[in-house]
Amino acid sequence: MDEGLSRRDLRIPDAGRGQVVGLYGGSFNPPHEGHLLVAERATRRLALDAVWWLVTPGNPLKDHGDLEPLARRLAAVRKLGAGPHHRATAFEAAYRVRYTADTIRIARARSPHLRFVWIMGADSLTGFHRWQDWEEIARSVPIAIIDRPGDTLSTLSSKFAIRYARFRVPEHEAADLAYRKAPAWTFLHGARTAMSSSTLRDLRRG
Numbered sequence: 001m002d003e004g005l006s007r008r009d010l011r012i013p014d015a016g017r018g019q020v021v022g023l024y025g026g027s028f029n030p031p032h033e034g035h036l037l038v039a040e041r042a043t044r045r046l047a048l049d050a051v052w053w054l055v056t057p058g059n060p061l062k063d064h065g066d067l068e069p070l071a072r073r074l075a076a077v078r079k080l081g082a083g084p085h086h087r088a089t090a091f092e093a094a095y096r097v098r099y100t101a102d103t104i105r106i107a108r109a110r111s112p113h114l115r116f117v118w119i120m121g122a123d124s125l126t127g128f129h130r131w132q133d134w135e136e137i138a139r140s141v142p143i144a145i146i147d148r149p150g151d152t153l154s155t156l157s158s159k160f161a162i163r164y165a166r167f168r169v170p171e172h173e174a175a176d177l178a179y180r181k182a183p184a185w186t187f188l189h190g191a192r193t194a195m196s197s198s199t200l201r202d203l204r205r206g
């Protein structure tokens, strides 16, 4: 599992005291311009100091049949060139965790001096209530959802959006999200791209 990964790859990144870090988890199999758009929009609109791209050893809800090795996906994320305040890490592999609830618990315990926001695309929110301990996640960190073609409506009628409707932060107050006590979430609109890893994999297969 950890083949080809260096100690740096497996370490939890750090940031200065009080800084706001966006946790952006994904399979990134492979990464693409849609991922960049998400990370950049989150950075700008949430006034993030850093984004940590958490390259998962394997999404617990996905089939891993065509999942590229972790080291290769991590290298590909770095190659995207997201910018100096972005860090790509595979620390979930080092801690032998797959579930985001565990990842967030570890990040918060190891870095109590930072503020975290969980970042995800609209399609992820649609099935968020199937994630392990999803309500614990909702109560532990603010969440930012970035719009994705085809998922706007299903997102806003998702179990999460309905249950936590009164904790939604208006988009024009998104820069404040990291300072709100969870549960707190916002939905960020803007330019969208339909790009997906599955499209790229299909193209590669020809």
Ligand SMILES: Nc1ncnc2c1ncn2[C@@H]1O[C@H](COP(=O)(O)OP(=O)(O)OP(=O)(O)O)[C@@H](O)[C@H]1O
Binding pocket: 025, 026, 027, 028, 029, 034, 035, 038, 119, 120, 121, 122, 123, 124, 146, 147, 148, 149, 193, 194, 195, 196, 197, 198, 199
């Ligand atoms: N084009 C996009 N617009 C908005 N969010 C996106 C986009 N592509 C991916 N995301 C989000 O980025 C995160 C990581 O996505 P992932 O690595 O699974 O890519 P994907 O393109 O959705 O992959 P696949 O096609 O294999 O399902 C998820 O939160 C997903 O919602």
Ligand SMILES: O=C(O)c1ccc[n+]([C@@H]2O[C@H](COP(=O)([O-])O)[C@@H](O)[C@H]2O)c1
Binding pocket: 024, 025, 026, 027, 028, 054, 056, 058, 059, 060, 061, 062, 098, 099, 100, 101, 124, 130, 131, 132
């Ligand atoms: O914790 C869970 O139960 C869970 C279920 C599905 C997905 N996730 C996380 O969601 C992130 C996005 O996954 P993916 O495969 O859609 O890119 C990634 O960090 C996964 O580990 C987490």
